[in-house]
Amino acid sequence: MSHHLFLLSPSDTPLYQLTHYSSKPAQTTTSPLASNLPSWSTSAFAGTLTALSGATSASQAHHAQGGNIRIGGGQDRHVIQMIANASLDVIEEVMRKENAMYLKSVDKFNEWTVSAFVTPGNMKFVLLHETRNDDGIKAFFNDVWELYVKTMLNPFHTAHTPIRSTVFDTRVRASAKKYL
Amino acid sequence: MEPLAFASLAHVRVLLLPVGNIRKPDFERWAGEIAGFESIRLGDIPSHSKDDRARFMPNPLSSGFLHLSFTTHPAPTSHVPLSLIRPSDFPLGVIGIASCSQTDALSSVLADFNEVVSNLFPEGATYPLAKNCFVFEESDGNTNIDVGNHFPGLVVIPALLGNKQLHIGTLLADLCSNILGEFATVMQALESPLGNEYLNASIFPTLPPPSDLPRSLDHEIRSHDSLPPLPSQHSQPELATTSGALRSKTPLPLKRNSTIASGLMPPRHASLPPPSAKKKPAVIGAASSHGRLFKVTGDLFLLAGRLEDSEIWYSEALALLKGTQDTAWHAAALEGSAVIQIVQAWASTANEPSDVELWSDILDKLKQASALYHRTTPQTESESTFSLLTYLYTHSVLRQALLLFSVWSTKGWGPHAFSMMMHPDGSFYSPLANSSAPSRRRSFHSDLERLxxxxxxxxxxxxxxxxxxxxxxxxHLDERERIVVLQALASIYGALGYCRKEAYILREVLGCVMDLIVCGREDETPIRTPNPGLGIRGITFDGEPASQGVIGVREVEPVEGNDSILRVVKQICKIHGVDLEAVKLTYVSDRQDFTTMEGNGFEEAGNVAETTEAPFGWPELQIGIVREALAVAEALPDYPSVAQFSLSSLKTLHEVMSQAEQYQMYQAATRALAIAKRRGDSRTVEYWSGKPIVSLEILPLPLPRLPMEKPLSLLVQEFTSRGHVIAGYTDPFLYNPRRQSGRAQSTLVQGEPFEVVITLRNPFVFDLELQSIRLSTSGVPIESESITLTVPANSYHPVKLSGKALHAGTLVIRGCVVQAPGGAPCEFTLPLATDDEEDKRGGQQNANECDMERVKRSGLDARGWEKRRSRLSGVDLGSTGQGAKPTIRHLECKVIEEQPLLRIRRTSLTHGAVMLYNGETSTIRLVLENVSSLPVDFLALSFDDSTIGPARQTLADDNLPVFETYETEYDLIYRPVFSWDKNQSPHSIHPGEKTTLTLNCFGKVGCTNGTINVSYAYVHRPQANLQKPPDVFHTRQLSFSALVTVYHMLECDSMDILPYPQDAALVAHHGGDDTPELQAMKSVMKIPDAVDWCLFSITVRNTYGIPFQVTFRRHQAGVDDASTTALVPPGSSTRLLIPIKKISLSMEQTTKPVPTLSDKQFVVTKSSLTSAEEHAQRELFWYREELFRTVHGEWKEGGGARQGSLSLRQQRMSMRMLEALRLETTRVQMSLVPCDEGDAGKSIASNQAGTRFLPSSDEFVCLRIKVTNLSPSALVLSLNVNLDPSSHIISQGVLSNIPLGRLGSGDFHESEVPLVFISCGRFDLRVEVESLNSSGDLTQVGRGLLRATVMAS
Known part of the structure; x- marks a missing residue:
């Protein structure tokens, strides 16, 4: 089971990305419709379509039951990013109406559930996950926020500067290990 | 593609087909007319209630509606298994549309129609149930097509018919009546045991083939008819002709009673054939056997508009299906019953109170249905089952969404929502069509929220x-369905304002479409795609927009082919913050024609913003999407778009791209442009890489060619270099308004090349090739070549462009025209930066930086163009009051007429170096050649050397005393290193001629180098017209610099002036056999009267390695010239003497202030001297000047020919020297004479030189005092006599204030004082002469001394 964390600046630019593989098994409830998918075309465009519709990961899951290796490189990573980006639509709407910083399970797409955390500076932390783990995610987000605020204390760090600090990275990873 | 309707389950679908050679607009017009009938009143439908076909006919006087929907595409063949579970998806009726003018053409029209129908619908298909062909008469008016009953299934609509609508309505009602009749037939087939068995056989059953059905006798007969027969007017010709057997008539009318009862509980007949239960026991439970049948009945009643019946049958079906495994049918029944409620609500719009919670029931049903579909596990693993299940699932979810969306977009549950769900029109997906302009994103959002x-x-x-x-x-879905679903999805997302999700889905749509295109091409099938139902027809693969029916990717533009696809691509990219149209496409029509990028317009603002703007978006995604866009454009193929996309993305995204990516993009663009050009595509891209020019400047002409403007009045006045030398070329005024400021126009010469340096910027990591870059100018025509160059990666690159102005006048350099390879040329202008401009730009930059820091916009509003737009709109509002914007100034330069050109052919110097002794003068010759075709008629020389600068500097410091200033200035003016005799030089040089200039060079210690500037001009030009000639002319300058070495070898010091000693005069008068040196010395010293002379002496030291002969000459008026010469050996010094006659200067002359030689303005003399001191100083100054005018030093190389002058200017004069030099005012001559008258001839003895008297003691002597007035004016004098020691002298008379009276100039007065020396010894007798001036004061004007040595007599 994997988690994908993105820290998005107000202009939708990712400042930090993390893919975290947790040891917990994914409980997949796949629809019968999602099985037995045809492989009907070999053109590159069909490949895009297959990936975007989530068919690739579904068939992978089918082949490697319970395997942790879900996310390969290239295409799938791109899809994950597309989903995270697309979920901003919903996040923006919900955040207009709600005061909470933690927007839990704000969106669902394909097999992914999207939770988000909006800081007062309009940074958006977007997490893609597969199972419900509200409390863990909330704690995780709070950790990341604290770390982020500490990073922002650097006077040379603006809202658009990518976070490349290794300290930040290791701490976020530790927190992910702890809560996710 | 028709928009998906919520209530499609209640629509009787009718297929409209073009028949014969009807033209497209005609077809569309008639189809539009027909499609105008969205619903038909049940009461209007003719009822044929005679037989069993009347089962689905409307009740008389019923008030319901039959809903119609029209399509131009038949359902895909893969959907045939759905024909019973979802009859509304199939065209139940077919209407052919033809236009015809000839009666005899009707038969062929009918044949065409039948053929088309039989092609579209395979044999044995359940649908269509009815067909008809409408022939619209062409409106030539004369023909009256008489049909009669010759062509059943064909209706002619005369052109003359006024109310076609009404007629068409009637015809449609007829068709519907037929369809309803056929419903009964279908039902009959299903109700038969065999039919029911088939119905329950699989998840997606079909009607049993006609052959399986028991046949009735009367149809037996018909089945033998082999030809297309003439069936009864309203039967289904297709079924009749193709199968030859009417399925429906045979079985026993099982249910007639129930249908007539219409609304009672249908009896549950256990008429299920046992074989089916045996065959598929797992699939169909025994109890559910009638569930499907009832559901189909409900469907058909729903289609027939009999909602009450339908509801009853649905609820029956639901009751039966609930507990079973037959989830798909259960779900379908739920959907049907949900739709009924909407249709009912629509029908009774007027009085229905809007209840908010009404839809929740419907929504529940639909949700349940979707969940059931989702759960359904197909037993057979055939792909088509999956496909169909997915189809049903997606549509049921879509139906849910449409329910909510319709209510949402029509502001609540009400008539609008119902009609939208029943009959969605084109604007369905854009509830806020008017406010969807992105400029109003904010209000757009708030509108959405309001909804x-x-x-x-x-x-x-x-x-x-x-x-x-x-x-x-x-x-699982097949292509067409997938596109339909995705497109609906994207549209709804778009309407909701979820742009990013819309983009996501659009990418998938694009994937589908492109896959079809690519696969279609790979198969190399002809243009027609294998599946006609897909709607991808007529795509041509040569890049031209397909003619018709291409994939309408968005519902807006269904016919534009490539353009539409590219538009989708651009839309996707735009949402992700990539403007694929950042570089515009243009048409190559005329090479001269180019667009202009104004340097300071909005374009500039954009450029500035571009550099400092905060990045938007997700770089990885952006690049991925751009790559996809490129792939799409390449696959279409649309090469100009490929270039456009890659260049635009380079322009906007190059900051986040890796080097390899940038390079790839650039390569792709280059390649695509080359291909586009090869294929003769008329489009090409504009110049793309931002603004390449950073700066532009005219290189100053090389110094020999640089013309300098001079006023013509300069020629008239004496060309003096005096002032220039002293003051340099600086203006005497600190502020001179007439002087042009530093940003002066540069001057160019007609017909001579000039060079412009342009600095180009390449922010990319690859070398940027520019096909051509040339100057863009206005004003005087120029001749300029364009050049090709490569700007190195990531650098600023200066490049020189040369040009030649063809006429005199003003040349404006606007900027340059740049063309990238394969692109269109584009002009970039570079206006001069004014202060306003700078301020504005600075302000903008600040604003941008401010924006960078604080985030004012987030999300999609943070995209660059959104920001800029809002900023600009703000600016517009603010600047309306300011009026016109300032005019733009460009770099201007003045082109003057042709000028002559000289060059230095040769010089007399070797290696350009001069070696001189201090004070030596040599000559330099310069040979000038006129290499132009114009004569030179003005020549002027000016010089500069290394001593001038420091001297000027000290002068400028202004702290020098007056005297020093004079010395420095004298040095500069009268002893220049270079000098030139103007009058001896030629005044004109004709073309091709050579001339020689001779210059003097004077050795001056401290000079290391010098420059000779030759200014020349062609002033007296022939005037072409009568215009007033300009009052300026232009000179050019030739410079020649020489190295000067000056050896310092002789030093003068300790100048002194002494009174001429009497003894010396005596010696000089004595002859003797002396050495020649001594004799020369004596001849110099020989003077007539020692009293009138003084002695000048100076020491000359030789510090050089060779001996020099030094001569001092005296030139004095009234006296013979004399000179004294000495050889000064190396290392030694020699003192030279020369007598000088005393000098007398008038009072007026000596009281003049020390003059200044320059035109410098003195404001205040900053001297703190008293008047007496000042007087003394002035006197010293003037006598010194006079002395130097009298005495000149010269030197001559010992044994050599070189000679020069020796300057005395270093020497100072003291007051004592002045006394010796100056002629006294009165001269006092004293002598002792015997007192006795008798001893007149006897004189008192004196020594040889007459300087000392030797009287004897105790004798009476007379002291004779002769006072001569040497001054030019008369004086009143008195005399004081002082005798020392007075105690030993006895005198007679008064000794003080002896009046002498007024003495005229040159007069003398003698007075005598008798006295007796009464002891031996030395006596000093002193006389002082005092003059009485006008104010009554006494001033001493002369004195005398007489020494007497008294010896005992």
């Missing part, structure tokens, strides 16, 4: 339903 508030449905709610559609199962 939510009114309707009580949040957008997130709709979106969460929509996400259920999306999943891997989409792959």
């Amino acid at each position: 939510t508030t009114i309707s009580g449905i949040s957008r997130a709610q709709i979106a969460s339903i929509l996400t259920q559609i999306h999943g891997p199962w989409l792959l």
Whole structure:
């Protein structure tokens, strides 16, 4: 089971990305419709379509039951990013109406559930996950926020500067290990 | 593609087909007319209630509606298994549309129609149930096509008919009546045991083939008819002709009683054939056997508009299906019953109170249905089952979403929502069509929110339903269905304002479409794609927009082919913050024609913003999407678009791209442009890489060619270099308004090349090739070549462009025209930066930086163009009051007429170096050649050397005393290193001629180098017209610099002036056999009267290695010239003497202030001297000047020919020297004479030189005092005599204030004082002469001394 964390600046630019593989098994409830998918075309465009519709990961899951290796490189990573980006639509709407910083399970797409955390500076932390783990995610987000605020204390760090600090990275990873 | 309707389950679908050679606009017009009938009153439908076909006919006087929907595409063949579970998806009726003018053409029209129908619908298909062909008469008016009953299934609509609408309505009602009749037939087939067995056989059953059905006798006969027969007028010709057997008539009318009862509980007949239960026991439970049948009945009643009946049958079906495994049918029945409620609500719009919670029931049903579909596990693993199940699932979810969306977008549950669900029109997906302009994104959002508030449905709610559609199962769908579903999905997302999700889905749509295109091409099938139902027809692969029916990717533009696809691509990219149209496409029409980028317009603002703007978006995604866009454009193929896309993305994204990516993009663009050009595409891209020019400047002409403007009046006045030398070329005024400021126009010469340096910028990591870059100018025509160059990666690159002005006048250099390879040329202008401009730009930059820091916009509003737009709109509002914007100034330069050109052919110097002794003068010769075709008629020389600068500097410091200033200035003016005799030089040089200039060079210690500047001009030009000649002319300058070495070898010091000693005069008068040196010395010293002379002496030291002969000459008026010469050996010094006659200067002359030689303005003399001191100083100054005018030093190289002058200017004069030099005012001559008258001839003895008297003591002597007035004016004098020691002298008379009276100039007065020396010894007798001036004061003007040595007599 994997988690994908993105820290998005107000202009939708990712400042930090993390893919975290947790040891917990994914409980997949796949629809019968999602099985037995045809492989009907070999053109590159069909490949895009297959990936975007989530068919690739579904068939992978089918082949490697319970395997942790879900996310390969290239295409799938791109899809994950597309989903995270697309979920901003919903996040923006919900955040207009709600005061909470933690927007839990704000969106669902394909097999992914999207939770988000909006800081007062309009940074958006977007997490893609597969199972419900509200409390863990909330704690995780709070950790990341604290770390982020500490990073922002650097006077040379603006809202658009990518976070490349290794300290930040290791701490976020530790927190992910702890809560996710 | 028709928009998906919520209530499609209640629509009787009718297929409209073009028949014969009807033209497209005609077809569309008639189809439009027909499609105008969205619903038909049940009461209007003719009822044929005679037989069993009347089962689905409307009750008389019923008030319901039959809903119609029209399509131009038949259902795909793969959907045939759905024909019973979803009859509304199939065209139940077919209408052919033909236009015809000839009666005899009708038969062929009918044959065509039948052929088309039989092609479209395979044998044995259940549908269509009825068909008809409408022939619209062409309106030539004369023909009256008489049909009669010759052509059944064909109706002619005369052109003359006024109310066609009404007629068409009637015809449609007829058709519907037929369809309803056929419903009964279908029903009959299903109700038969065999039919029911078939119905329950599989998840997606079909009607049993006609052959399986028991046949009735009367149809036996018909089945033998082999030809297309003439069936009864309203039967289905297709079924009759193709199968030859009417399925429906045979079985026993099982249910007639129930249908007539219409609304009672249908009896549950256990008429299920046992074989089916045996065959598929797992699939169909025994109890559910009638569930499907009832559901189909409900469907058909729903289609027939009999809602009450339908509801009853549905509820029956639901009751039967509930507990079973037959989930798909259960779900379908739920959907049907949900739709009924909407149709009912629509029918009774007027009085229905809007209840907010009404839809929740419907929504529940639909949700349940979707969940059931989702759960359904197909037993057979055939792909088509998956495909069909997915189809049903996605559509049911879509139906849910549409329910909410309709209510949301029409502001609540009400008539609008119902009609939207029943008959969606084109503007279905854009509830806020008027406000969807992106400029009003804010209000757009608030509008969306308002909809939510009114309707009580949040957008997130709709979106969460929509996400259920999306999943891997989409792959099960076939292409057409997938596109339909995705497109609907994208449209709703778009309407909700979820742009990013819309973009996501659009990418998938694009994937589908492009896959079809690519696969279609790979198969190399002809243009027609294998599946006609797909609607991808007529795509031509040569890049031209397909003619018709291409994939309408968005519902807006269904016919534009490539353009539409590219538009989708651009839309996707735009949402992700990539402007694929950042570089525009242009048409190559004329090479001269180019667009202009104004340097300071909005374009500039954009450029500035570009550099400092905060990046927007997700770089990885952006690059991925751009790559996809390129792939799409390449696959289409549309090469100009490929170039456009890659260049635009380079322009906007190069900061986040890796080097390899940038390079690839650039390569792709270059390649694509080359291909586009090869294929003769008329489009090409504009110049793309931002603004390449950073700066532009005219290189100053090389110094020999640089013309300098001089006023013509300069020629008239004496060309003196005096002032210039002293003051340099600086202006005497600190502020001179007439002087042009530093930003002066540069001057160019007609017909001579000039060079412009342009600095180009390349922010990319690859070398940027520019096909051509040339100057863009206005004003005087120029001749300029364009050049090709490569700007190195990531650098600023200066490049020189040369040009030649063809006429005199003003040349404006606007900028340059740049053309990238294969692109269109584009002009970039570079205006001069004014202060306003700078301020504005600075302000903008600050604003941008401010924006960078604080985030004012987030999300999609943070995209660059959104920001800029709002900023600009703000600026527009603010600047309306300011009026016109300032005019733009460009770099201007003045082109003057042709000028002559000289060059230095040769010089007399070797290696340009001069070696001189201090004070030596040599000559330099310069040979000038006129290499131009114009004569030179003005020549002027000016010089500069290394001593001038420091001297000027000290002068400028202004702290020098007056005397020093004079010395420095004298040095500069009268002893220049270079000098030139103007009058001896030639005044004109004709073309091709040579001339020689001779210059003097004077050795001056401290000079290391010098420059000779020759200014020349062609002043007296022939005037072409009568215009007043300009009052300026232009000179050019030739410079020649020489190295000067000056050896310092002789030093003068300790100048002194002494009174001429009497003894010396005596010696000089004595002859003797002396050495020649001594004799020369004596001849110098020989003077007539020692009293009038003084002695000048100076020491000359030789510090050099060779001996020098030094001569001092005296030139004095009234006296013979004399000179004294000495050889000064190396290392030694010699003192030279020369007598000088005393000098007398008038009072007026000596009281003049020390003059200044320059034109310097003195404001205040900053001297703190008293008047007496000042007087003394002036006197010293003037006598010194006079002395130097009298005495000149010269030197001559010992044994050599070189000679020069020796300057005395270093020497100072003291007051004592002045006394010796100056002629006394009165001269006092004293002598002792015997007192006795008798001893007149006897004189008192004196020594040889007469300087000392030797009287004897105790004798009476007379002291004779002769006072001569040497001054030019008369004086009143008195005399004081002082005798020392007075105690030993006895005198007679008064000794003080002896009046002498007024003495005229040159007069003398003698007075005598008798006295007796009464002891031996030495006596000093002193006389002082005092003059009485006008104010009554006494001033001493002369004195005398007489020494007497008294010896005892």
